Amino acid sequence: DVKVTQSSRYLVKRTGEKVFLECVQDMDHENMFWYRQDPGLGLRLIYFSYDVKMKEKGDIPEGYSVSREKKERFSLILESASTNQTSMYLCASSLYRVGNTIYFGEGSWLTVV
Amino acid sequence: QKEVEQNSGPLSVPEGAIASLNCTYSDRGSQSFFWYRQYSGKSPELIMSIYSNGDKEDGRFTAQLNKASQYVSLLIRDSQPSDSATYLCAVMEYGNKLVFGAGTILRVKS
Numbered sequence: 001d002v003k004v005t006q007s008s009r010y011l012v013k014r015t016g017e018k019v020f021l022e023c024v025q026d027m028d029h030e031n032m033f034w035y036r037q038d039p040g041l042g043l044r045l046i047y048f049s050y051d052v053k054m055k056e057k058g059d060i061p062e063g064y065s066v067s068r069e070k071k072e073r074f075s076l077i078l079e080s081a082s083t084n085q086t087s088m089y090l091c092a093s094s095l096y097r098v099g100n101t102i103y104f105g106e107g108s109w110l111t112v113v
Numbered sequence: 114q115k116e117v118e119q120n121s122g123p124l125s126v127p128e129g130a131i132a133s134l135n136c137t138y139s140d141r142g143s144q145s146f147f148w149y150r151q152y153s154g155k156s157p158e159l160i161m162s163i164y165s166n167g168d169k170e171d172g173r174f175t176a177q178l179n180k181a182s183q184y185v186s187l188l189i190r191d192s193q194p195s196d197s198a199t200y201l202c203a204v205m206e207y208g209n210k211l212v213f214g215a216g217t218i219l220r221v222k223s
Contacts, residue, residue, distance in 0.1 A: 031209050040121070042201065042215035043157070048208065056208070090156055094209055101147075102211055104156040 003027070004105035006091050012111045019078040021108050023091030029103075030096035032074035034058075034066065036087045037107075043090065049074055050096065081112045115140040117204050119214035128223045132189040136202030136214055139183070145205035146178055148187045150198045151216065157201055161187065192221045 007022045025032065030051055035043040035058075045058030047066040055066050063085060067075045074093075078085055091105040116139040126132045134148075145164055149157035161176040163169045163185065169176045175188040185204075189196055199216040206212055 033210070035213075040215060043211075043213040045210055045212075048210060050208070058210070092211075096209065100209065101159055101162060102209070104158070107156045 004091055004093050004103050006089075006105040006108045008108050009106065010109045012113060013078075013081050015082060015112055017078075017081050017112075019081050019110065019112075021076040021078075021089055021091075021110070023074045023076070023093075023105055024072050025074075025091075025093040025103075026072065027093065027095075027103075028071065029093035030071070031094045031102075032068065033092040033094075033102065034064075034074065034076045035090045035092065036060070037090060038087050046076065046089075078110075081110075083112050086110060086112045115143075115204070115206055115212050117202055117212050117214040119200075119202050119217045121215055121217060123218040123220050125220045125222060126192050128192060128194060128221055130192050130221075132192045132196065132219055132221070134187040134189075134200050134202075134217050134219065136185045136187075137183055138185070138202075138204045138212075140204065140206060141180075141183060143180075143183075143204045143206065146176070146185045147203040147205070147211065148174075148176060148185075149201040149203060149213075151201055152198045160200075189219075192219075194221050194223045197221045 094102040163176040202214040203211040
């Protein structure tokens with residue numbers, strides 16, 4: 001089975017803090033994604049990556065950056081956390097092949113106070 | 114911007130009935146479509162994928178695709194209380210990215 005692991009499930013951070021959300025997948029997938037999910041808005045894509053050291057902006061990249069130094073690991077960084085970044089963050093991965101299934105991690109609940 | 118629209122619900126059906134969930138999408142060139150189920154506080158899990166016009170069945174689930182009408186649906190037969198969840202329709206666009214609808218809440222009453 002595909003395993004996408006988000007190391008931090010629940011975090012509480014203060015406004016202005018730098019926040020790191022880590023994601024690791026064990027299936028040698030090329031593609032990795034970060035989404036956030038808010039009530040009534042569904043899942044929105046923040047950033048994605050096709051390969052090591054590659055990254056592309058999704059629909060809502062403002063206030064976020066990412067890092068992919070190894071194929072299996074994709075990190076989401078909030079440079080200066082704000083209260084409007086309180087949300088559930090979902091990491092996902094897939095093979096590069098078009099139409100391939102995307103698998104999600106268990107999610108990270110971030111509260112910024 | 115490419116959009117995926119779903120009725121937010123909640124859709125309430127009695128146990129044993131057929132639940133019908135609908136989704137429309139804006140990008141006529143889309144080729145891959147997915148239904149995910151999400152329980153409260155959990156991450157989405159894939160139920161069905163469909164790529165060709167027509168019906169695709171998997172157990173109690175049937176996905177239906179009509180590309181001409183830009184319409185995808187999910188039928189759940191013999192609905193069970195354990196089917197109560199939010200169902201997310203997703204359309205794959207360039208780069209293997211998924212665009213999601215906001216989800217439909219399904220409640221199955223025993």
